[in-house]
Amino acid sequence: MNPVADHAPVLADLRAAIGASHVLQDGDLSAYERDWRKRWHGKALAVVRPGSTAEVAAVMRVCARHGVAVVPQGGNTSLVGGSVPDGSGTQVLLSLGRLNRVRAIDVANLTMTAEAGCVLQAAQHAAEEAGLLLPLSLAAEGSCTLGGNLATNAGGTQVLRFGNARELCLGLEVVTPDGEIWEGLSGLRKDNTGYDLRHLYIGSEGTLGVITAAVMRLYPQPAASMTALAACASVTQCVALLQLAQTRAAASLTGFEVMGACALSLVRKHFPQIPQPLPPSPWTVLLEVSDAESTEHARTVFEGLLEAALEAGLLTDAVVANSVAQSRAMWHLRESISMAQAEEGLNIKHDIALPVSRIPAFVASTDAALERAFPGARLVNFGHLGDGNLHYNVQVPPGGSAADFLREHEHAVNTLVYDAVQAHGGSISAEHGIGALKREELAQRKSPVALGLMRAIKQALDPARRMNPGRLLDADAPARPTAAAP
Ligand code: FAD
Numbered sequence: 380m381n382p383v384a385d386h387a388p389v390l391a392d393l394r395a396a397i398g399a400s401h402v403l404q405d406g407d408l409s410a411y412e413r414d415w416r417k418r419w420h421g422k423a424l425a426v427v428r429p430g431s432t433a434e435v436a437a438v439m440r441v442c443a444r445h446g447v448a449v450v451p452q453g454g455n456t457s458l459v460g461g462s463v464p465d466g467s468g469t470q471v472l473l474s475l476g477r478l479n480r481v482r483a484i485d486v487a488n489l490t491m492t493a494e495a496g497c498v499l500q501a502a503q504h505a506a507e508e509a510g511l512l513l514p515l516s517l518a519a520e521g522s523c524t525l526g527g528n529l530a531t532n533a534g535g536t537q538v539l540r541f542g543n544a545r546e547l548c549l550g551l552e553v554v555t556p557d558g559e560i561w562e563g564l565s566g567l568r569k570d571n572t573g574y575d576l577r578h579l580y581i582g583s584e585g586t587l588g589v590i591t592a593a594v595m596r597l598y599p600q601p602a603a604s605m606t607a608l609a610a611c612a613s614v615t616q617c618v619a620l621l622q623l624a625q626t627r628a629a630a631s632l633t634g635f636e637v638m639g640a641c642a643l644s645l646v647r648k649h650f651p652q653i654p655q656p657l658p659p660s661p662w663t664v665l666l667e668v669s670d671a672e673s674t675e676h677a678r679t680v681f682e683g684l685l686e687a688a689l690e691a692g693l694l695t696d697a698v699v700a701n702s703v704a705q706s707r708a709m710w711h712l713r714e715s716i717s718m719a720q721a722e723e724g725l726n727i728k729h730d731i732a733l734p735v736s737r738i739p740a741f742v743a744s745t746d747a748a749l750e751r752a753f754p755g756a757r758l759v760n761f762g763h764l765g766d767g768n769l770h771y772n773v774q775v776p777p778g779g780s781a782a783d784f785l786r787e788h789e790h791a792v793n794t795l796v797y798d799a800v801q802a803h804g805g806s807i808s809a810e811h812g813i814g815a816l817k818r819e820e821l822a823q824r825k826s827p828v829a830l831g832l833m834r835a836i837k838q839a840l841d842p843a844r845r846m847n848p849g850r851l852l853d854a855d856a857p858a859r860p861t862a863a864a865p
Contacts, residue, residue: 453527459814495526634667
């Protein structure tokens, strides 16, 4: 890609394509240029806000003509520095925010067709209004968008039962780097007509094209759901409780989240108004059972499960939600951990996946190794245990400077944790993606054959390397978004 010396012709063409009022250059653009964690702050050539797929295509054609790089952005909730421009002032930030319509809900086909900029929560509400369920749910759902969810193959809290964003997607509409529109919104459950292009774009983090719309699977609403918090003495007990829950509740088990003591202590510190009905314990599990039959059936399954767990000594205490409000409060507690961590200050995040069976050994040995190497550092562990996904985060010792700790130790902490993840057969990114944060790790740890295939795909679909340069694949471009002083 050639750097653009004179930006005036690009800007003039962008204004002609989508209207001057949707090409932003002046004023405070930090909502687009700074990431959610405040780790990266870039500078866009312009923020463009097209209002339709045709306008996205027009923007892409202008950028292709002028050799300008494009960073697609949805809700800008990326936790890996994937959604903000670099500091060069030469990249166009393409915000999908105005493509936010639910185009159709097909009740008989159990599908929703919605635009990429549709906020996840709005899509959930639209499904609910049609009496159906869109079972994609994450703490950022009030801001993140369907396009971003698909571009990162988001996970969240219901993967255990319904799968991640990839498994919920039946079709895509995509604009290519050259401005062509691929319309793949058939919504078919069976379609074996060659390579499944949808799966290339899902999880591609804006490096291959722009997702403009998607067909998502919907499900019938459950007749009833029950939620509980359970206290466990160790992560080994959490894993045993998961096994018991899977045996007794089978497909009705829709949530199994774990929260370590340090994670909940941060919520207590920063959000004291959020109820924590159980006294502190090493681990707290949030369990949810959803049932297609009836409330009575759900209650019977749930109470039987908790009694069996108590008898087996897998939990030390439990509290069952008695109302929808109490259930929501339990989920709110779980979902507040990331915010509480952000309030506490910058930290070293590890979004890792492991075989569930290896988690107790991983946690025991890696906790001990971190404590030995970085005395006083706080281990803020929580996550989707049912999916083998831990947010295994490291926070500076109390009272210490986060900036100094990261500067001195981030690399060593990452090496220790990711070496352990690899030794246990895991992945360095379970659901957040690679972005700018982990591209060097990916380059070092992914097999050369896999990396070669990925680069070949990139070369085929974005030969000019204008799509989200510097993210995901190491060889894209030297430029990373500027890391802000923590
Ligand atoms: P953005 O942040 O705007 O972009 C993310 C990436 O996708 C970027 O690389 C961007 O270029 C690309 N992109 C965005 N839109 C498009 C598009 N239309 N076409 C092509 N590329 C595009 N993630 C989980 O998986 N599970 C969780 O439980 C979870 N919890 C979170 C909790 C909090 C509090 C926060 C802040 C984040 C959490 N995340 C989680 C991470 C994040 O919310 C998800 O990755 C989300 O899917 C990103 O959506 P977005 O619309 O904000 O995308």
